Amino acid sequence: MKPNITKSQLYEHVSRIGKALSSPKRLELIELLAQGEKTVETLAAQARIDMRLASAHLRALREARLVETRRAGKFINYRLSGEDVGRLWVNLREVAEEHLVELRIALAQMTAAPDALSSESRASLLAKARSGDVLVIDVRPAAEYEAGHLPFARSMPLAELEKRLADLPADKEIVAYCRGPFCLMSDEAVRLLRQRGYTAHKISDGVSEWLASGLPIERQPPVPDTDGEQLRDIHSGERP
Amino acid sequence: MKPNITKSQLYEHVSRIGKALSSPKRLELIELLAQGEKTVETLAAQARIDMRLASAHLRALREARLVETRRAGKFINYRLSGEDVGRLWVNLREVAEEHLVELRIALAQMTAAPDALSSESRASLLAKARSGDVLVIDVRPAAEYEAGHLPFARSMPLAELEKRLADLPADKEIVAYCRGPFCLMSDEAVRLLRQRGYTAHKISDGVSEWLASGLPIERQPPVPDTDGEQLRDIHSGERP
DNA sequence: AAAACAATCTAGCGATTGTTAGAGTGAAAG
DNA sequence: CTTTCACTCTAACAATCGCTAGATTGTTTT
Numbered sequence: 001m002k003p004n005i006t007k008s009q010l011y012e013h014v015s016r017i018g019k020a021l022s023s024p025k026r027l028e029l030i031e032l033l034a035q036g037e038k039t040v041e042t043l044a045a046q047a048r049i050d051m052r053l054a055s056a057h058l059r060a061l062r063e064a065r066l067v068e069t070r071r072a073g074k075f076i077n078y079r080l081s082g083e084d085v086g087r088l089w090v091n092l093r094e095v096a097e098e099h100l101v102e103l104r105i106a107l108a109q110m111t112a113a114p115d116a117l118s119s120e121s122r123a124s125l126l127a128k129a130r131s132g133d134v135l136v137i138d139v140r141p142a143a144e145y146e147a148g149h150l151p152f153a154r155s156m157p158l159a160e161l162e163k164r165l166a167d168l169p170a171d172k173e174i175v176a177y178c179r180g181p182f183c184l185m186s187d188e189a190v191r192l193l194r195q196r197g198y199t200a201h202k203i204s205d206g207v208s209e210w211l212a213s214g215l216p217i218e219r220q221p222p223v224p225d226t227d228g229e230q231l232r233d234i235h236s237g238e239r240p
Numbered sequence: 241m242k243p244n245i246t247k248s249q250l251y252e253h254v255s256r257i258g259k260a261l262s263s264p265k266r267l268e269l270i271e272l273l274a275q276g277e278k279t280v281e282t283l284a285a286q287a288r289i290d291m292r293l294a295s296a297h298l299r300a301l302r303e304a305r306l307v308e309t310r311r312a313g314k315f316i317n318y319r320l321s322g323e324d325v326g327r328l329w330v331n332l333r334e335v336a337e338e339h340l341v342e343l344r345i346a347l348a349q350m351t352a353a354p355d356a357l358s359s360e361s362r363a364s365l366l367a368k369a370r371s372g373d374v375l376v377i378d379v380r381p382a383a384e385y386e387a388g389h390l391p392f393a394r395s396m397p398l399a400e401l402e403k404r405l406a407d408l409p410a411d412k413e414i415v416a417y418c419r420g421p422f423c424l425m426s427d428e429a430v431r432l433l434r435q436r437g438y439t440a441h442k443i444s445d446g447v448s449e450w451l452a453s454g455l456p457i458e459r460q461p462p463v464p465d466t467d468g469e470q471l472r473d474i475h476s477g478e479r480p
Numbered sequence: 481a482a483a484a485c486a487a488t489c490t491a492g493c494g495a496t497t498g499t500t501a502g503a504g505t506g507a508a509a510g
Numbered sequence: 511c512t513t514t515c516a517c518t519c520t521a522a523c524a525a526t527c528g529c530t531a532g533a534t535t536g537t538t539t540t
Contacts, residue, residue, distance in 0.1 A: 073508070
């Protein structure tokens with residue numbers, strides 16, 4: 001028996017992960033899931049695709065074991081199957097940004113240049129947030145904030161920002177973040193804040209990038225809503 | 241203008257990298273290139289595929305900007321376009337190993353259980369190699385050793401191991417490594433050494449894994465052979 | 481100039497993939 | 511029980527991909 005016969009199977013298995021990462025829609029779904037557990041409907045809405053198409057892509061991700069499911073009543077919640085999946089997404093995006101000039105150009109065209117975040121600037125931001133020198137706001141939907149957020153960050157969803165402006169100190173420097181470098185919500189928030197006279201800027205980090213750089217995130221203790229969802233594993237079998 | 245129209249293009253660009261990683265053959269080529277610059281012919285031979293097929297796969301990798309080319313006379317040398325590409329390969333393989341049980345089973349069936357390498361055991365191995373407590377041998381082809389190898393490692397290609405046994409101290413513990421966890425050369429070396437009465441075991445690390453864990457590698461100063469190759473960039477343009 | 485050689489290009493094939501749309505499932509609400 | 515709702519499954523299409531094999535390009539050797 002030749003060893004190479006089975007050796008190529010090793011690469012085939014790894015390529016299953018690669019295949020899962022080879023579709024733009026699936027990458028978008030992974031980034032959304034990196035913000036926390038979501039239902040198929042939510043994912044479809046946020047990625048602006050048909051729910052049936054989202055379901056098909058999620059199936060592909062599930063078969064590559066990059067996501068897991070959990071039924072909660074009528075809903076099925078998807079989540080990344082580990083922090084390493086988020087790290088892989090960040091790693092993939094970083095390599096793309098490093099080597100694909102077209103991507104850098106497209107990014108520069110659509111988002112404001114964020115503060116580059118080296119490990120030192122991350123540490124100093126953390127220190128300034130702790131001391132209260134700056135106010136870090138998380139402009140993602142509240143559910144995503146609750147699933148995990150940067151330390152000392154306050155939830156201030158973009159959709160509610162305008163009517164909650166009174167909650168923000170007028171004299172303090174504000175730092176906004178959202179889902180990551182590809183997300184435009186922090187840009188939008190900064191635009192609005194500056195227009196109203198605030199000193200605001202954004203950072204490109206999201207929770208995944210923060211985690212990938214080795215820093216900790218804060219999590220609300222999960223509040224069991226109403227009488228608690230029944231948790232059951234589904235999709236335990238492989239495809240026939 | 242909707243922002244999502246262009247936002248999906250960002251994911252499309254990243255998915256170009258994902259597509260490049262979605263083929264087992266291309267992954268094998270990446271692992272081979274992580275051992276150092278190689279010609280198309282060498283890559284085809286080592287991956288046991290037709291040179292024309294190798295060329296096609298290398299083209300796909302080149303278009304994803306994961307590899308670069310350099311003409312040296314009649315030959316064209318391919319290399320990874322950065323250390324981050326090697327790290328990405330390691331990252332991808334680790335996620336696959338973590339989540340795909342089938343891969344772990346296949347690995348266990350074909351290779352001996354290697355010493356698990358945590359950062360502490362890497363550091364202690366390095367210390368023992370420095371002090372001479374163990375002899376670390378690199379059983380890859382000599383060209384790959386020259387392109388970069390673990391600190392204090394001695395080159396001892398598998399093909400020459402048997403006739404160079406006299407060079408090895410009979411009383412010292414020997415640690416063998418090769419291209420990485422998927423490579424069988426270190427298994428083969430350990431088998432041979434133990435058969436001849438040596439105390440030998442393997443580690444799963446290759447140069448990429450060592451680098452990815454943040455440790456340095458040693459490189460021979462590149463010796464310009466004969467009158468020096470003329471170095472020219474080729475394939476500067478994109479596909480038409 | 482001709483021959484040898486490394487590598488790429490091209491054409492063609494079967495298989496796989498992304499997407500759409502309709503039908504079906506299983507849990508909860510009426 | 512029936513209806514509603516979230517989601518999955520199935521069929522079907524065009525588009526793309528992996529591979530093979532023949533022809534071609536560009537460089538070195540003779």
